[in-house]
Amino acid sequence: MRTLLTVFLKELVDNLRDRRTLASALIMGPIFGPVLFAFIINLSIERSLDDAETTMDLPVIGQAYAPNLVRYLESRNIDIVAGPADAAAAAAAIKTGLHDVILVIPEAFGEQLGNAIPAKIELYSDSANTQGEKEARRARRALNSYNRQLASIRLSARGINPLILRPINIDDIDMSTPSGRSAMLLGMMTYFFIFAMLMGGMYLAIDTTAGERERGSLEPLLSLPVTRTQLILGKITATCVFMAFSLLLSLLSFYVVLRFMPLEQLGMTPNFDLRVVVAAFWLLAPFILLGASLMTLVASFTKSYKEAQTWLSVVLLAPTLPILIVSILTLRPQLEFMFIPSLSQHLILVDMIKNEPLNGLHVAISVVSTLTIGALLTWVCARLYRRESLLG
């Protein structure tokens, strides 16, 4: 126990004096997440605002053939501008990204409309371009409502109630709460927390094997009258403390950032007060041991500091995988998921942010299974630390 404490304290002092470790533990992890998050939120606020309130430009070819339609579109906050010369030029302009959407009105439009034949118009867009597709959708919506308006007028003119075309009236009732809507966007916070946590311990984990070896300090260390298990446990403990510190910092920095974010504009009120910060810390804490032992394990197989860094950046991404898969498939929290580290923390944290009651069993399984896997990996690390080939 005394040996473990000696190793732990030495690692603490050593790494607190190392600028690289400090930068990754205090700055990279905890600050990078919130800054990126603030950037993304601001971007989506800007995007959601420009929908209704801003005017959009719509290049139209053949404006002269449909003066009423043009007037209607202008009334919908769509500025009509002169388009390219012809349909071929329009297609080219979309392809090159010069315009996002172009409306082409053929010469026959007026005549077809007058004869009550479906009048053909063409809307050019590129559905692979998300920003462009948004504009195209808006143009399409405006055109559809013009279409319905004309149809109603025609029916009225023939003495038929236009409502006959609407046998069903669909009313969308969105049951999501503001906290719930927050959870979708704030769900990625889990990953930032885990990322910050792992960054905090990365250099310590590398130092335990590859670092000590490269410096030439491993061999004299192993010739001391202490067991290797004591050495590695002391080192993993120090790694865990740095990771816990980074995790706490990143939780707090998110707490501060969220105060200053205009999230109400997105219809979100995330439940992320100090009480949740504390709860989230304890929820994520079991992952610290798992992360520390996993990074130590991966680093112990590498030949050099550089190689260890390369491999550990892959480890940094590993916790995203389960979160990503579940997000894409939009799966609801299930009991089985609670056995998967990072995913279980993610699902429970999202529930916390949504302000939904926590499932005690889920939390218990998440904590126990994550701790068990962490302990198992630590044991494997200790076994590997006894190998002769550790010296490289």
Next chain:
Amino acid sequence: MIRVDRLHKSFGAVRALRGVSFDAPDGRITGLLGPNGAGKSTTLRILYTVFKPDEGSASIDGADVVTDSLVARQRLGALPHGSGLYPHLSARENVAYYARLCGLDSGVVDDHVDSIIKLLEIEDFADRRTKGFSQGQRTKVSLARALVHDPQNIILDEPSNGLDVMATRSLRELILKLKDAGRCVLFSSHVMQEVAALCDDICIIVDGQVAINDSVDGIRERTGCDDLEDAFVAAIKLVGDD
């Protein structure tokens, strides 16, 4: 007292040691001599317990290096080849870390550290962080670290590598001081003058085997060469003729 008995060690197809035996008694300096790749470092690594022998045994003051390795290590101070320090810790902190790991009571750690720093004459840079130390300074701190718990047996793997004349001189004086204090000193080298100037006994290893193991005079006598370097070459030829 270090005892080495018929050590065998292979790394894959390479047979590094093929039955190495020798004794290094207390109060004497034993030199392990041999060309590069002869098996000197492998032997020493088995002695300070980071490698395990495939066959044979070795003991430090009677403690077997495999079955009783913690006791063996407690009786031992080792300076592995190319020892590195922790660059963010001062020389004193580096030494104190080892003192604590060797189990010295926290009350006596400072005293031990102070006296070893004095003995090795590193007071001038003891409180500086070791980043940027010269090779000589690094070796001195590594030595202080290895000796801080007053081990009876001292193993040094090529300690004079990269040292200038003055540093080599003070290293030599230190080794003699340890011998006078009744310690068992075992060191490896391929520098002939160093071995000739210091050692009481010499064990020449060639190709993982002991070519000759005797006192300095004994070696001169047996090879018929007055000059130790000629004796060394003669000893290597001895193995080659087998």
